Amino acid sequence: MLGRVYLGNLVGAMAMLGLVMAAKLYQLDGGEWGMHAMIVAKGKLGYDWSQAFALGILCNFLVCLATWMTFTSKDSIGKSLLVILPVAMFVSSGFEHSIANMFMVPLGLAIKAVSDPAFYIAHGHLASDFSQLTFYNFIVHNLIPVTLGNIFGGGILVGLGYWSIDRKKPHEKALDQTLNTQRR
Template sequence: MTAALQSSVLNLCQQAEHYGYSKVVKSPWQSFGLAVFAGAFIALAFVFYVNVTTGAGDAPWGMVRLVGGLAFSLGLMLVVICGAELFTSTVLSTLARAQRRITTAQMLGCWVRVYLGNLIGALIMLVLIMTAGMHELDGGNWGLNALNIAQHKIHHSWIQAMVLGVLCNMLVCLGVWMTFAGKDAMTRAMLLMLPVAMFVSSGFEHSIANMFMVPLGIAISQFAGPEFFSTLAVSREQFADLTLMNFIFNNLIPVTLGNIIGGGVIVGLGYWVIENQTSTEKASH
């Protein structure tokens, strides 16, 4: 590794460490409020995803997913550029913990309040989207698309859901990591697009996005009128497995654990080990 590359790795690690530290030491109410915004931003991004993938018809599967992934990247752009607090990037605070700048209790307390704030933001958007009748767009096909996406998410095996969560947050955190090299908002936004597009188009699982998407499917299955289902020639009973318990135990718990492993352990602590090794080598010379 060249000296310039070593310096670059160390600089990005130091920025990531400060990034995680700054999240933990924010006042609890500020952190919570910004987390509510982040949950809402990610929910809006999923609305965009459903918009652009509904009615795709015979379009190539991969291209539809790519366009949907690029649309969803708006969510992480809003989070990073507007300074909101998203659980899946907050787990990078493991670097600050590894450097003993924060305690385990401080780190976990931050994770809990951000997670809860994200949940509230996602549910607020759920109420607004349902009240707006978005599920009736395109003759109800928008809502049917949302139902199928939500139903698919609760039918992974537990291990599969967790691994999909690992892969997702590796890409989210690597995207955020790349923004540390950006000098302006436009550069940081552009750097986020492809990592996010890849995780979305590949079907990887993001716990906060799922806090909106699966409850949206549950809400449509429970509260859409009978004419919604009759127009689409489907029955409400086809989506009877969309329940809160199935969501929590078959998706949210394993995906959340996977997100922590992918972002906090593999990316965060992985780079911390590299930084320490590089620093040790320099000191020995």
């Protein structure tokens, strides 16, 4: 199931990437939009493996917090507001999320692929400034450690934390079953 969700998100990110590139959004503001996207993508490849892993853990702590917080509200507006705060914090803090990176880094790679030397020079850069922005570096130095960090942070730490709080001893489960049967 996790594999299907991951693959589905990848397909969605690539569809969005295709639309953004077809719309030539990278040319907005004289290409500033595209250059900024490349700089962000390049920055995501600047972490060592353990740092990317840790940033992935921190990110999914907040994603899980956003999810759990929605259970405290009954209306859609409340749920929306409760999601905004943790997500805004992970974005503004520079934490890493594998699904977001499935769009952002390939966007930088796509812009790099269609850009000529004049594009870089017009924005005060050289093509060589983005030499580390490669598909290999994306997979090895970002997507793998960030994905593992997201899984560890959300699935292991948060999941096991809630499990340990909510788990019941066998005699408590038997008592609950007895009480539920008596209520019927």
